[in-house]
Amino acid sequence: MNFIKTANILQILLLIIIGSSCKNEAKEIPQAELKDYELPKGILPKMKPLENETPKLTADYIAEKQKKIDSFYNRNWPNNSMNGSFLVAKNGQIIYEKYEGYANLRDKTPITSDTPIHIASVTKVLTATAILKLVNARRIDLDQKVTHYLKEFPYPDVTVRMLLSHRSGMRSYAYFTDRDKNVWDRHNTLTNQDILTIMGTKHIGLEQKTGTRFAYCNTNYAMLALIIEKVTKLSYREAMNQIIFKPLGMTNTFVLDFDKDKKNVAPSYKGNRVEIGIDYLDKVYGDKNVYSTPRDLLKFDRARNSPSFLEPELLAQVYVGYSNEHPGTKNYGLGIRMVNWPNGKNFYFHNGWWHGFTSSYIPLKDENVTIIALSNKFNKSTYAVRKLSVLFGDYPFKVEDVE
Template sequence: MNFIKRANILQFLFLLLVLSSCMKEKKIEISEIKDADLPKGTLPKMKPLTNEKPKLTAEYINTTRNSIDSFYRKNWPNNSMNGGFLVAKNGQIIYEKYEGFANFRDKTPITCDTPIHIASVSKVLTATAVLKLVNAKRINLDAKVTNYLKEFPYPDVTIRMLLSHRSGMRSYAYFTDRDKTVWDRHNTLTNQDILTIMRTKNIGLEQKTGTRFAYCNTNYAMLALIIEKVTKLSFREAMSQMIFKPLSMTHTFVLDFDKDKHNVAPSYKGNRVEIGIDYLDKVYGDKNIYSTPRDLLKFDRARNSPSFLEPTLLKQVYTGYSNEHPGRKNYGLGIRMINWENGKSFYFHNGWWHGFTSSYITLKDENVTIIALSNKYTKSTYAVRKLAPIFGSYPFKVEDE
């Protein structure tokens, strides 16, 4: 009897082992499925970049760190940054600084784990979610917006035009501010409110759709609604499931305005006067993502992974769509760029909202990431582009001491 029981137990344990092995194999298979082949209802997710290039030598790190430190002391004298700053190559952090206070009232210091509002750098993340859905064939890049948002009042605007700022729409900050019959500023504006206003208040276009580039936050507020429509999740949850959780961006989130508006780091004018919350602070997609330099490094490396997008789609992301006026500056699908005559291209996005300033730079040829975030207004955040010549033939001037 004991022998039979023992045999049954051993058989049960063997079955558990087999089932566990099968489940592990199934997980591996799902993770390797291309976005376009995912089962219906399964969201495409960002994947961390693995197999980074060889480790940097100690000599290279020390030499490069000294050059960056010289720039840092010149750009932010007397440790005046009040934010976070990071430079990495091949995913390895070469230089990192955190200075100042997240909150001047209680002297909460800014550390590597302090989430700061990344302002319009949020657009890069919103565009990334849209592009993953395009890659998974849940969104058609050249489909009309009306295919997804039935009440959208501009019939010729496509998803590509929203991403590249060629829709011709007006900024919601202007048409809700200038006329009280359009919106009562005592009420907090939402993304759905913007859509409803455009449909019901006869908000005309700024210029004819598709005729020229015009940077406009309304484009990305609409993209956030499209993400919600396609995923059947809130923008906050969709971004978490598709980007933040898969990349272990543990200090990154879309602001839950009603719950956490008083729990996040506030922003300040250059003289340290706190800037209060206003009626536009609930709108997301164009802004309202909080993050850290380390989390944005994870995000940038994932965008440089071969699994990010199919090659034909990736090429379109880094193609300039603002060509009606010849020049070096251009805009792709959710990314700014500068294209020089020497063939070099510089990809980046800056942000500014209230006192928050941000800069995200990805030097694709050199596998370099540069991130600067601040919650006390300063234009010095944007000067970090001058570090690019340390790594490649970018015609920016690096300021010496």
Template sequence: MKMSILKKTNILQILTLSIVLGSCGQQKTKIEKNEAAIIEDTLPKMKPADPEAKVSQAYLNSVTGRINHFYNKNWPNDKMNGSFLVAKNGQIIFERYNGYADKNEGTTINENTPLHIASVSKVLTATAVLKLVNAGKLDLDQKVNTILKTFPYPECTVRMLLSHRSGMRNYAYFTDRDKSVWDRHNQLTNKDILEILATKNIGLESTTGTRFAYCNTNYVMLALIIEKITGLTYKEAMTEMIFKPLGMTHTFVFDYEKDRKTIVPSYKGNNVEIGLDYMDAVYGDKNIFSTPRDLLKFDRARNRPDFLKPDLLKQVYTGYSNERKGTKNYGLGIRMINWDSGQNFYFHNGWWHGYTSSYIPLMNENVTIIALSNKFTRNTYAVRKLAPIFGDYPFNFKDEE
């Protein structure tokens, strides 16, 4: 009889404990969901462009023939794989899609085919960082080691990462040759790169802040800063801050584990497919897939008057590589050409494996030019030749013919 009472008591205690633990679990889940909602609600998000003036038929008649001539000359259908778009006031005035997305499967590229945008990803990474600065969650001149505690270069600031003035070496070089630094049989990540910098005595190429040197490592660190400030993964932060608010439904950050078998592959110029390698899990400097139509939405959102506060926006388009006299320069996440006449040309190109990309915002003319390719060619970068159709851009293309 006593044993029976004891057993019942134990059962009751177990049931009570289960209920309590279950309740705690549910409460914890609710707290986690609430915390995620709070993080998302406090994120500075891009706003879609407002309606813009409709382009007149007379304007279309004056430019489309010249664009078509350029396209037929530089992007012949029998040689090119890719996506090409020109827009005015956010209105598409010319676009073409040709070639195969996946040669083995026989699929072709269309307006909804996401291609790897390579270093044009830097413009999007910089935009997320700038929105965090604009919201007061980050400071341009904040030391990186106040955010990433193990970052080993004490004088480096967020601004220096954005403008490629950190003096750091490219991770592709210091992880490529020495197995004591990294075994290429293992997939490299952003956190791995930070750990290598912190523990492997990777020297600087130049003293921090003394000169411009384009370096992917800068944007790898910026992606980690985005994660640290937002409390989200880079993929989540980019989705919540940029892709989702702008309706960029065919844009995503490449996830090596989940996406590597489904992405559009890239090819050499002779149509041989290029496989992935040990650096394909690194993001921030690259690894965003998108379409010209999605990138157009992004471009027009950057053109909004309230994209950034005026003083911050001015700093974005200020050149920071002035130690040598010349026209080429780099701002905060954007390349530029500054002529002595006062004209300025802003752009960013990209190249990763066989993917090449070019993004050109002709800001004074409200014209956007975007070209993406998954078959290696330098012709992608030739789209800058379109700029003089729309404005006074004193390029000399004779040497490029």
């Protein structure tokens, strides 16, 4: 009898030890069982959009900048050719914004300040920020192996930080699902889970050895979206709502619900205004598939770079270059591109391109300036908005277009 009692006590103690050691680990949940849950209270710090920012800009300052920006705009998109939305702000105060063209050319739906447009790879900045909020909340470890969160993941040396900084060495899902019918039938729409399963079962090799060099790859961010789902027990769509969009008042921002909304969102067009249809890659999210507006992205930018949004030590890691194995000025942080000049001046940005959608997000951190351009008609002029940085700081871009 004493032996049985002792055994039972030992069993109970063992269960307590195991339970306490697993308490802080993210619980696994099958992809098929993901639903829209509420995040437990206290998991994420409270967030509010910044308001009434100072110092207030003077009327003279605004008028001076508006004149130069308007001149740039007319040169960059002559004859109102942008077909998109454009905004420049300083200290969170909008200096210049313009909305022109049509969200849908068939029914002549105009683009306004409330019109969501696909932001393409600028989505990566938002996905990275959701990951960082979960790091901040001690739900994710930047240097934890991806296999800790995604058991099917076949590359054992890849960490979360490597996904964020494009140093995993993985191949692009657009390539390995396009070239071999035995890997994927393009008549079927691809999902994030499909990508993970294919990599785990079809022996998709690495492009290069993990951690050896930077290689921009959308697969990294498709996997980050799955990690968000595993850790939060929410769909990526709802997790982004709860972690980023709702707390920051981004009322015109959402992740595409492909099956429900693919025919209701603004389509994209070639430069000649021919509509670009949907293809088998359009359901994948995390690397793309967020729709937003410049005003909403301004709210995001102001909050993201405020002292209370992320712990200062964590925010500082975002702007460290992780792709400097070769000499040069181009670099990549945790979800942000950068140019690091020898004189110590740094330029941060992220561009996007998907089908006919083009986007540019530029936070001039030193000057408290935000520049955003979105278009659903293909035009590389979207990326030229970086030249406007010379109006606010010592950036070595050509200035003839903004004088």
